[in-house]
Amino acid sequence: MKRTISRKLTLRVALLLLLTLALLFVGSYHIVSGMVEDEMGHYTMAISGIYADMINQESSGMHIPIDSGFREVIEFYGDYICSWYRIDYAYMAAVDTEHNTLELLGMSQKEGAVEELPTSSEIGKVTEYVFSEEELAFLRGEELYFVSESTRFASSMDTAISVTDDFGNQIAAVVGVSLEKINQSIWEKFRIVALILLLVFVAITLALYFIIRKSVFRPARKISDAMTDFIRDGKRVGEKLDESGGDEFAMIAGAFNRMTDEIDDYVKNIQTLNREQDRQKTELDIAGSIQKGFLPAEKLSAPDYEIRAMMTPAKDIGGDLYDYLPLDEERTLITIADVSGKGLSASMYMAVTLMLLRQYALLGMEPAEILRNTNNALSDSNPRMLFVTAFVGIYNSRSGVFTYANAGHNLPYILQGRSIRRIEDGKNALLGIFRDEEYTQAETRLRTGDVLYLYTDGVNEATDESDAFYGMERLEQRLKTFRASHEESLTEYMQQDVRAFTGSAEQSDDITMLALTVKHRTQTELAPDPREFERVKQTILASALPRSLQLDLCVAAEEIFINICSYAFGETPPSEASIRFTFEHYDRVLIRFEDNGTAYDPTECVIAPEDYDIDGQIGGLGKLIAFSVTDEVHYACENGKNILTMIKYIQEEPS
Amino acid sequence: MTITKTNENGKITLRPEGWLDTASSPELGAAVDAIEAADELVLDFAQVEYMASAGLRQVVAAHKKAKALNAAFSVIHVGAEVMSIFRLTGIDKKMEIRE
Numbered sequence: 001m002k003r004t005i006s007r008k009l010t011l012r013v014a015l016l017l018l019l020t021l022a023l024l025f026v027g028s029y030h031i032v033s034g035m036v037e038d039e040m041g042h043y044t045m046a047i048s049g050i051y052a053d054m055i056n057q058e059s060s061g062m063h064i065p066i067d068s069g070f071r072e073v074i075e076f077y078g079d080y081i082c083s084w085y086r087i088d089y090a091y092m093a094a095v096d097t098e099h100n101t102l103e104l105l106g107m108s109q110k111e112g113a114v115e116e117l118p119t120s121s122e123i124g125k126v127t128e129y130v131f132s133e134e135e136l137a138f139l140r141g142e143e144l145y146f147v148s149e150s151t152r153f154a155s156s157m158d159t160a161i162s163v164t165d166d167f168g169n170q171i172a173a174v175v176g177v178s179l180e181k182i183n184q185s186i187w188e189k190f191r192i193v194a195l196i197l198l199l200v201f202v203a204i205t206l207a208l209y210f211i212i213r214k215s216v217f218r219p220a221r222k223i224s225d226a227m228t229d230f231i232r233d234g235k236r237v238g239e240k241l242d243e244s245g246g247d248e249f250a251m252i253a254g255a256f257n258r259m260t261d262e263i264d265d266y267v268k269n270i271q272t273l274n275r276e277q278d279r280q281k282t283e284l285d286i287a288g289s290i291q292k293g294f295l296p297a298e299k300l301s302a303p304d305y306e307i308r309a310m311m312t313p314a315k316d317i318g319g320d321l322y323d324y325l326p327l328d329e330e331r332t333l334i335t336i337a338d339v340s341g342k343g344l345s346a347s348m349y350m351a352v353t354l355m356l357l358r359q360y361a362l363l364g365m366e367p368a369e370i371l372r373n374t375n376n377a378l379s380d381s382n383p384r385m386l387f388v389t390a391f392v393g394i395y396n397s398r399s400g401v402f403t404y405a406n407a408g409h410n411l412p413y414i415l416q417g418r419s420i421r422r423i424e425d426g427k428n429a430l431l432g433i434f435r436d437e438e439y440t441q442a443e444t445r446l447r448t449g450d451v452l453y454l455y456t457d458g459v460n461e462a463t464d465e466s467d468a469f470y471g472m473e474r475l476e477q478r479l480k481t482f483r484a485s486h487e488e489s490l491t492e493y494m495q496q497d498v499r500a501f502t503g504s505a506e507q508s509d510d511i512t513m514l515a516l517t518v519k520h521r522t523q524t525e526l527a528p529d530p531r532e533f534e535r536v537k538q539t540i541l542a543s544a545l546p547r548s549l550q551l552d553l554c555v556a557a558e559e560i561f562i563n564i565c566s567y568a569f570g571e572t573p574p575s576e577a578s579i580r581f582t583f584e585h586y587d588r589v590l591i592r593f594e595d596n597g598t599a600y601d602p603t604e605c606v607i608a609p610e611d612y613d614i615d616g617q618i619g620g621l622g623k624l625i626a627f628s629v630t631d632e633v634h635y636a637c638e639n640g641k642n643i644l645t646m647i648k649y650i651q652e653e654p655s
Numbered sequence: 656m657t658i659t660k661t662n663e664n665g666k667i668t669l670r671p672e673g674w675l676d677t678a679s680s681p682e683l684g685a686a687v688d689a690i691e692a693a694d695e696l697v698l699d700f701a702q703v704e705y706m707a708s709a710g711l712r713q714v715v716a717a718h719k720k721a722k723a724l725n726a727a728f729s730v731i732h733v734g735a736e737v738m739s740i741f742r743l744t745g746i747d748k749k750m751e752i753r754e
Contacts, residue, residue, distance in 0.1 A: 530677050530678065531678065533676070533677065533678070534678075548735075548736060551704065551705050551736050552736075554705065555705070555706075555707055555740070558676055558677060558707045559707060559708055562677050562707075562708075562709070621708045621711065621712070621744065622707075622708040624743070624744065625707075625708055625740060625743060625744070628743050629739075
């Protein structure tokens with residue numbers, strides 16, 4: 001950067017000087033040539049005077065017409081001056097301005113000096129001649145002498161003196177010098193001048209370059225070096241810049257010094273703040289993972305039911321909770337709760353609430369009693385008046401009865417068949433504020449395929465960018481479409497819609513959900529013998545499913561089972577050969593076969609129904625039928641076992 | 656599984672009752688094999704609620720047998736469930752199958 005400025009500057013100034021130099025050249029040339037011409041003019045004029053005088057003295061005056069004697073005199077003295085002086089030719093001519101004639105009287109020249117001089121044959125001849133203005137002025141006597149560049153003879157300069165002879169005839173004594181000579185003279189003189197000018201020019205340019213370098217290049221370089229160092233290390237290396245000088249660079253240096261001081265301070269402040277923030281963030285992260293540890297896993301697959309749950313805090317840790325806990329072989333505790341507020345204090349309160357609810361449940365209490373005792377415990381030690389809404393229930397998987405009580409929480413929904421209904425009873429007081437509150441208890445029956453949906457108000461109060469609420473209507477609508485979607489997880493299904501609604505808006509509250517699906521499941525171990533199929537058939541027919549559905553399931557199960565018997569274990573099945581048959585249904589039916597035979601993926605190479613040709617192939621018919629009557633087929637090989645799962649959706653009979 | 660056989664002047668009708676699965680299908684096969692001559696062979700599936708691939712194969716075998724005997728062949732009174740299996744495998748296009 002700095003170098004190009006000096007160079008740029010110098011180049012521009014040099015250009016200017018060059019221009020000036022050119023003008024000086026032209027000017028000085030003119031002056032020199034003028035001077036030389038002047039000098040030459042005076043010189044030749046003097047010579048022509050001598051020329052005329054000499055001739056005058058010799059003869060008794062000049063007269064025309066000339067005789068040969070006169071001509072000799074002219075030429076004698078002409079030759080004389082040509083050889084002694086620096087002229088190229090001399091001649092005399094009689095001029096008549098009235099009749100515009102000219103008569104050459106005598107001609108002398110230096111050897112080979114000028115071309116095109118008239119030959120001797122011209123002498124004595126009277127020729128026509130048009131006189132120029134200057135020539136006329138001179139001949140009339142207005143000018144004392146006459147100098148011109150001769151047009152008669154190429155490339156020469158004439159000087160003439162006018163003389164009148166005794167008879168009143170005008171005679172011009174002309175002396176000429178070739179221009180070559182003149183130009184040579186000019187050039188010699190000019191050369192010296194030019195050289196001097198050039199030297200001066202170069203000297204000035206060099207001096208200029210060094211001056212600029214010193215006053216621009218060096219200070220600029222210093223400043224930019226200081227800046228580069230500062231940027232690289234983030235702090236100033238070395239001393240401050242020199243602010244003396246009073247010029248613009250000094251100003252920049254001063255500003256730079258002050259700026260770097262301020263940046264240094266600022267950076268120190270930020271570093272302190274960052275350290276503080278990092279520390280706090282780490283603590284929150286730790287708290288968040290501890291909290292996650294309190295809550296049970298997001299998924300539980302029990303023989304009689306399936307639980308899916310999730311809790312997403314608005315900040316690093318949340319004040320919501322979900323919980324489930326198998327209390328004994330039949331009963332399972334299901335809870336959802338929402339502590340007022342978010343963040344650290346809410347989550348601490350949440351942990352306490354969770355533990356209390358669990359402990360009272362484990363003591364064998366029913367939901368209403370659980371809430372009553374928890375409320376008392378919380379309100380006894382709640383100086384900050386944090387309150388909790390909670391819904392507590394116990395599900396008995398043998399009887400299908402769900403007993404519950406509510407403390408101010410959002411009422412859950414039950415999906416039954418194609419419809420949804422909301423749990424009605426009970427919206428009692430919040431937990432944690434007043435002692436000895438009473439809670440009412442109620443019960444309802446859940447059947448195979450029913451889904452119980454619990455949630456906190458983080459769902460219905462989720463906001464989008466325009467601060468509109470997700471709302472209960474949209475929530476109910478979404479629940480209604482769950483069956484038809486054939487999605488597996490209700491919590492995932494609801495979450496998708498909430499996410500779609502909120503878009504890029506920040507999450508305003510903790511979002512928590514729990515879904516419990518009642519299902520029927522049986523599991524049987526079978527030997528690889530086609531006769532065992534009878535047991536499979538009985539299991540399927542014993543389920544409370546529509547007949548046509550049962551028949552389809554039987555066909556699918558039979559084909560696969562027979563296939564496994566035929567191929568998985570060879571001619572003689574080993575003694576530990578086993579096939580596990582799992583039959584599960586809620587809103588869909590799952591048939592699972594697990595065998596420890598040779599690894600084989602039946603989903604490979606299944607012919608499409610359109611391509612099946614019974615005349616050609618007999619094999620593969622079973623698979624074709626099995627996979628066609630079911631909706632989904634999944635194969636996995638885990639721990640050396642083939643696991644084939646077939647799923648058929650339960651289409652509700654139109655009512 | 657019981658199979659009732661009737662013969663009306665060369666038109667032999669076999670009427671299986673029950674499920675046509677892997678265990679019971681061979682019985683149908685045996686009944687078909689026992690036929691020595693016929694002008695027409697009819698399988699009446701009015702009492703067949705269920706058919707697996709083993710049963711399907713027996714139907715195909717019966718069709719072949721009928722051809723060998725130069726007899727006409729048809730399957731009648733087929734229920735919706737069993738009909739869907741026939742359709743699935745394209746059998747309904749290869750032979751006479753009626754509801």
